[in-house]
Structure formats: structure tokens, C-alpha cells
Amino acid sequence: MNNSNYSKAFENRTVLVTGAEGFIGSHLVDLLVEAGAHVRAFTHYKPYAEKGFLAAYQEHPQVTLLTGDIRDSGCVLDAVEGTSHVFHLAALIGIPYSYTAPEAYVQTNVTGTHNVLMACRRFNSRMIHTSTSEVYGTARYAPIDEVHPLQPQSPYSASKIAADMLVQSYWNSFEAEVAICRPFNTFGPRQSARAIIPSVLQQLHGGAKEIRLGSLTPTRDFTFATDTARGFMAIGASRETNGQVLNLGTGNEIAIGALVEKLIEVSGSNARILVEEARIRPEKSEVHRLISDNTEVRRLTGWEPQVTLSEGLQLTSDWIKDNLSAANTSSYAT
Structure with a gap:
């Protein structure tokens, strides 16, 4: 299925995106609108009514902005009713905070996901659930395929494993139309400075002469944001993906040290890298290697990444x- 085909699958459809104001979610909203969908953009309620990256859609005829909380089942039911597809991206993300507040991750990522599942089952909406490559932990073999053992190396990854299992249970128990999208590391414009690429680039463009890092040797598989968003659409458009867990990644890896050297180059900086022991994760919690095997998503949907790492950086x-003050620091979105 090529890009135009899975875009056409959403023309004139009513779809819900939870976590729509977040990094990946907002890019997905953009592509769904381009595809002719009517998008319900579900965002976490904030009393100051800031719409962030969705501000341009406040008066858009194809977009309805909804505020609420996925931990509230009634709120979720109202949002899902009448939709053909639900792209569930809302989550509490970030590994470090999960050490401090693990219960919050269970409430949002596990209970919240179950609320979305129940609503999709009730209204026969197709659910595309967001997992994460963090569920694999440190690679036991590489590249990592979808049958790789799951290893909860942080409370965050444990909460996502639990959510994934709930989604699969609804397929096995009720034949609910569900698919699990498991992105590897996504990057691009709009990403919170919690992540390494925007964090380092903000420092470099702010004039930093030293970049302080933890371990330089862990590797990651980085996918550009629009490619990840297209992957969600490809998975959502194909019923062959029902009940499947599908990796979204490029199949290429780069060490953190080498990545930061590239960032210094593309930013035009002459900064140097310093390693700080205090920034190194506990050994049992560090994920040393992540590289995807994306064979299945290519086979079932025809998706493949279009933006190279160098282009994306x-x-x-x-x-x-151009947007040094526009970083979204919220952790309640994907």
C-alpha cells in the first residue's frame, strides 16, 4: 500500500487522535487533515487553554479540539463515539520521572489505555495504540523484531508493556479491531527538550561551548516525525494489521556520542562533548542498544521511511x- 493509498483511506472519515497536541500527535493531525479526514484532537485539559501546536486549528473546518483526560472513562466515551479510527497517543512519557512517580504512569498509561479500549469496543472504532521501543529493553539480539522479549527496565516501560498486553487481550478475547504501533526513537520539529536531540540543539543554538552527556555508547534508531506519523496512518489503513504489533524504525542505529557530533556539525557549532558520571543511568536500567527490524510493517503496509537521519537533523x-522559545516541555503527550 503506497502513501497515496493509505492517505485516501481517511478521506471524509471521522478519526480521533488522543495526545493530539504532542510531538508526534500534532504531526499526525497535520497529515490526517491533508488526507481529508475530520479530526477530533483530544488534548489534556489545562486551565489556561493553551493549544500549543494545534493553535492553527482552532477555527479549522476539519478539526474539532476536545479537552479532557484519558483517565476519565466518560470523557473518553464521548470522544470516541462516531469515529472510524482512534489513534491513541496520549501517555505519560519520559523515563526519569517514572522513577519518581510510577503510580502516575500506571493511572495514565494503563488505566487510560483501558478506557480507550472499552470505548472503541463499544462503538466499533478501530484502535491504533502507541507502544514504544523501550519495552524491549537492552537488545538481546539485533535488529529487534516484534517477538523480541519484553524487558521492563523502568516503570515507564513497564506501564507501556502492561498497556500493550491489554490491547492484545482485546484482540484475543473480543476480536476488537486493534493494532499496536511500536515506534523507535522519533525526532523532529516540535519535540520536547526532554529528548536528547532537541535538548542538545537548544544548547548549541543558545551558544553552549560544552555539551554534557552520560554514556556515549548506547545506540538508538531514529525516525523523523513525519515518517512516524505516516507509519501510524499506514497501520490504521490496513486491516491486515489487526491484532499485530508493528515496529516503526529505520533499521539503522547510531551511538549517542556520534549523534551529538552530527548535531554539533549541522548547527555550525564548535562545542565539545563532556561525559559526566552523574548523568549515566543505573546499569540495569540503561538500554544499551535499540535498532528495529521493520520487515513486518513494510510487508503489511508498504510503509518505509523517507527522510534520512542527516536530512532530519x-x-x-x-x-x-528559529523557535528557541517554542519547546513543548509537557510530558503528557506523545
Whole structure:
């Protein structure tokens, strides 16, 4: 299925995106609108009514902005009713905070996901659930395919494993139309400075001469944001993905040290890297290697990444240079 085909699958459809104001969610909203969908953009309620990256859609005829909380089942039911597809991206993300507040991750990522599942089952909506490559932990073999053992190396990854299992149980028990999208590390414009790429680029464009890091050797598989968003749409458009867990990644890896060297280059900086022991994760919690095997998603949907790492890093660097004060620091979105 090529890009145009899975875009056409959403024309004139009413779809819900939870976590719509977040990094990946907002890019997904953009692509769904381009595809002709009527999008319900579900965002976490904030008393100051800031719409962030969805501000341009406040008067848009194809977009309805909804506020609420996925931990509230009634709120979720109202949002899901009448939709053909639900892209569930809302989550409490970030590994470090999960050590401090693990219960909050269970409430949002597990109970919240169950609320979405129940609503989708009730209204026969197709659910595309967001997992994470963190559920694999440190690779026992590479590249990592979807049958790789799951290893909860943080409360965050444990909560996502639990949510994934709930989604699969609804397929096995009720034949609910569900699919699990498991992105590896996504990057690009709009990403919170919690993540390494925007964090380093903000420092570089702010004039930093030293970049302080933890371990330089862990590797990651980075996918550009629009490619990840297209992957969600490809999975949602194909019923062959029902009941499946599908990796979204490029199949290429880069060590953190080498990545930061690239960031220094694309930003035009002459900063140097310093390693700080205090920034190194506990050994049993560190994920040393993540690289995806994306064979299944390619086979079932025809999806493949279109933006190279170098192209994506340059685009991201340029965006951050122009938007130094626009970083979204919220952790309640994907």
C-alpha cells in the first residue's frame, strides 16, 4: 500500500487522535487533515487553554479540539463515539520521572489505555495504540523484531508493556479491531527538550561551548516525525494489521556520542562533548542498544521511511534555531 493509498483511506472519515497536541500527535493531525479526514484532537485539559501546536486549528473546518483526560472513562466515551479510527497517543512519557512517580504512569498509561479500549469496543472504532521501543529493553539480539522479549527496565516501560498486553487481550478475547504501533526513537520539529536531540540543539543554538552527556555508547534508531506519523496512518489503513504489533524504525542505529557530533556539525557549532558520571543511568536500567527490524510493517503496509537521519537533523536544527522559545516541555503527550 503506497502513501497515496493509505492517505485516501481517511478521506471524509471521522478519526480521533488522543495526545493530539504532542510531538508526534500534532504531526499526525497535520497529515490526517491533508488526507481529508475530520479530526477530533483530544488534548489534556489545562486551565489556561493553551493549544500549543494545534493553535492553527482552532477555527479549522476539519478539526474539532476536545479537552479532557484519558483517565476519565466518560470523557473518553464521548470522544470516541462516531469515529472510524482512534489513534491513541496520549501517555505519560519520559523515563526519569517514572522513577519518581510510577503510580502516575500506571493511572495514565494503563488505566487510560483501558478506557480507550472499552470505548472503541463499544462503538466499533478501530484502535491504533502507541507502544514504544523501550519495552524491549537492552537488545538481546539485533535488529529487534516484534517477538523480541519484553524487558521492563523502568516503570515507564513497564506501564507501556502492561498497556500493550491489554490491547492484545482485546484482540484475543473480543476480536476488537486493534493494532499496536511500536515506534523507535522519533525526532523532529516540535519535540520536547526532554529528548536528547532537541535538548542538545537548544544548547548549541543558545551558544553552549560544552555539551554534557552520560554514556556515549548506547545506540538508538531514529525516525523523523513525519515518517512516524505516516507509519501510524499506514497501520490504521490496513486491516491486515489487526491484532499485530508493528515496529516503526529505520533499521539503522547510531551511538549517542556520534549523534551529538552530527548535531554539533549541522548547527555550525564548535562545542565539545563532556561525559559526566552523574548523568549515566543505573546499569540495569540503561538500554544499551535499540535498532528495529521493520520487515513486518513494510510487508503489511508498504510503509518505509523517507527522510534520512542527516536530512532530519538539519531540518530539526533549523526549526529549533528559529523557535528557541517554542519547546513543548509537557510530558503528557506523545
